[in-house]
Amino acid sequence: MLAVQNMNSEIILEAENVGKVYELNSGLLDKTRVAALDGVSLRIAQGRAHGIVGESGCGKTTLAKILLGLERQDSGRALFRGREISSLSTKDLLEMRRQVQVVFQDPYSSLDPRMTAGEIIAEPLAVHGLCRGQGEKEAEVSRLLGLVGLSSEHAGRYPHEFSGGQRQRIGIARALALKPKLIVADEAVSALDVSIQAQVLNLLKELRDRLGIAYLAISHDLAAVRFLCDDISVMYLGRLVESGPAESVISSPLHPFTKLLLDSVPSTEKRDLPELLPEQDEGWDGRGCRFKRRCPRRLPDCDGRAPALEIKSDNRTAACLNPLPQTN
Amino acid sequence: MKNSRILRRILASRTSLAGALIIAFFALTALAAPLLAPPQNPQEPYQIPQSGYASEPAKPGPGHIFGTAEQQYDMFYGVVWGTRSAFKVGVTVTLAALLLGILAGVLAGYAGGWADEAIMRVTDVFLAFPGIVLSVVIVAMLGPGLPKVMLALAVVSWPSYARLVRGEVLSVKERDFVSAARAMGASHARILLRHILPHCLYPVIIIASLDIGAMVLVAASLSFLGLGAPPGYADWGQLIALSRNWILGSAGAPLAYWHTVVIPGAAISVFVLGWNLLGDAFRDILDPRQK
Numbered sequence: 314m315l316a317v318q319n320m321n322s323e324i325i326l327e328a329e330n331v332g333k334v335y336e337l338n339s340g341l342l343d344k345t346r347v348a349a350l351d352g353v354s355l356r357i358a359q360g361r362a363h364g365i366v367g368e369s370g371c372g373k374t375t376l377a378k379i380l381l382g383l384e385r386q387d388s389g390r391a392l393f394r395g396r397e398i399s400s401l402s403t404k405d406l407l408e409m410r411r412q413v414q415v416v417f418q419d420p421y422s423s424l425d426p427r428m429t430a431g432e433i434i435a436e437p438l439a440v441h442g443l444c445r446g447q448g449e450k451e452a453e454v455s456r457l458l459g460l461v462g463l464s465s466e467h468a469g470r471y472p473h474e475f476s477g478g479q480r481q482r483i484g485i486a487r488a489l490a491l492k493p494k495l496i497v498a499d500e501a502v503s504a505l506d507v508s509i510q511a512q513v514l515n516l517l518k519e520l521r522d523r524l525g526i527a528y529l530a531i532s533h534d535l536a537a538v539r540f541l542c543d544d545i546s547v548m549y550l551g552r553l554v555e556s557g558p559a560e561s562v563i564s565s566p567l568h569p570f571t572k573l574l575l576d577s578v579p580s581t582e583k584r585d586l587p588e589l590l591p592e593q594d595e596g597w598d599g600r601g602c603r604f605k606r607r608c609p610r611r612l613p614d615c616d617g618r619a620p621a622l623e624i625k626s627d628n629r630t631a632a633c634l635n636p637l638p639q640t641n
Numbered sequence: 642m643k644n645s646r647i648l649r650r651i652l653a654s655r656t657s658l659a660g661a662l663i664i665a666f667f668a669l670t671a672l673a674a675p676l677l678a679p680p681q682n683p684q685e686p687y688q689i690p691q692s693g694y695a696s697e698p699a700k701p702g703p704g705h706i707f708g709t710a711e712q713q714y715d716m717f718y719g720v721v722w723g724t725r726s727a728f729k730v731g732v733t734v735t736l737a738a739l740l741l742g743i744l745a746g747v748l749a750g751y752a753g754g755w756a757d758e759a760i761m762r763v764t765d766v767f768l769a770f771p772g773i774v775l776s777v778v779i780v781a782m783l784g785p786g787l788p789k790v791m792l793a794l795a796v797v798s799w800p801s802y803a804r805l806v807r808g809e810v811l812s813v814k815e816r817d818f819v820s821a822a823r824a825m826g827a828s829h830a831r832i833l834l835r836h837i838l839p840h841c842l843y844p845v846i847i848i849a850s851l852d853i854g855a856m857v858l859v860a861a862s863l864s865f866l867g868l869g870a871p872p873g874y875a876d877w878g879q880l881i882a883l884s885r886n887w888i889l890g891s892a893g894a895p896l897a898y899w900h901t902v903v904i905p906g907a908a909i910s911v912f913v914l915g916w917n918l919l920g921d922a923f924r925d926i927l928d929p930r931q932k
Binding site for chain 1: 759816817818820821823824825826827828831834835839840
């Protein structure tokens, strides 16, 4: 698919045409079916960081949950090292758990308020039977706390005694406890203050450089994803609309939605932000391109034909009939 | 640490202190029952001693400080040992219903799907009948007696606990720390016992403490209807049942036998009041949503 994820780097997680439909009870007998994911394909290779950006509600988190084996897709395949996650044996699933860990968005809900930081970080060790004896466990917890920039005296404190950034570090330490190959970071910094975001992003990048951990970073924040990731996929209403190396996607977006996302990022230099467009849920009538009603580059064809994710140039794919010209 | 904080806050509020004092008083009475009212037959301490077989109750006086009920059952003995019965009924029934309710609620909430549907439809069936009517029916089928009353009450009251626990489990289950535990490969048992259950217990415990009093009230009404303890058994409802024919007094002397109703009635009322005050205090302290 992408040349940058070349053959010699082993694929850890892969989504192949993954679809997921949620049924909402909208009345006594009526059911509305909402396609959270529709034909999403994605590969995350060893040691690489892959970012997924999109608006809230576009299906990013659903994709993460499916790839983590916390939810099951309705169609397509979700693969861990080439094997369907939902049919892994208990032993293989445990092995996948060791290799694939997760950091959640909300550091207030991701830590059990009744457990101390030390207990939280030691839990994966206990689940996988990795440490013999109390001493070894304590040493490992101290090591992990040090790894995320906390000290071993924090082990005895409860989550409410920490700040948001520190709590997120505890969440990261818990994810690191199993020495994973890949960490799924679901909006891992968006709940934090901007200055704390920078600290946590630096920490994640540093861990990547030191431990060679791959990331699947899910965010609505293009800047954060660009900082951390090699590749970016942009998602809109349950579909990938653009994919490619982070730098080139951001410097020269192909899909009008990617452009909109980029233009919507406020910066200190920018004076104008783009006009408000209809929210995505009123944006699609079920035919043709999902983005058409908000799209400034809409063609008559967009109403009838849903564009597929096609290779547009080197390493770049986009699902658009009228992509933006590439500037290089 | 946490428990001492709870204790301090109970003592800080006047109503909850009153509740705690009332329950403490009843608990002491129940514990000291053999000293306050020594049983004549140690084999059957719950059998109220009779001084004769005359049907007309005697007024309070020396020898019988609370008077006697119909057939000369000693009211004081009945009230004192009835305290034990009250605790036995209230606590046993509530605990049994609580255990069953927690088990069913956790199973329904955590497993979801058809298990949830099945358990919740069963609770619907139970909740569709007024509790007292359903317990009357159950006791009528099983035959009278205190253990059967307790069984009936437990059967009637577990569904509301099950619903409450299920709701809590459903909300805790969605929190990220549970997803994190699943993502690290924790077993269902571990997730349930370490991460979900501890967060679901407080609300039901609050309701349960309110229910202990209510259970005693319902048990008393069943006894009053003749479905509870056998005649002569030390039980407040039983004492009121004995006074059924004497509530209005006799011609020319209305309310002459007031003590046969008022004394056990007061015991029940104050006991229920105590649990309600204590339960409210628990709720104020433990349930942040009330604040």
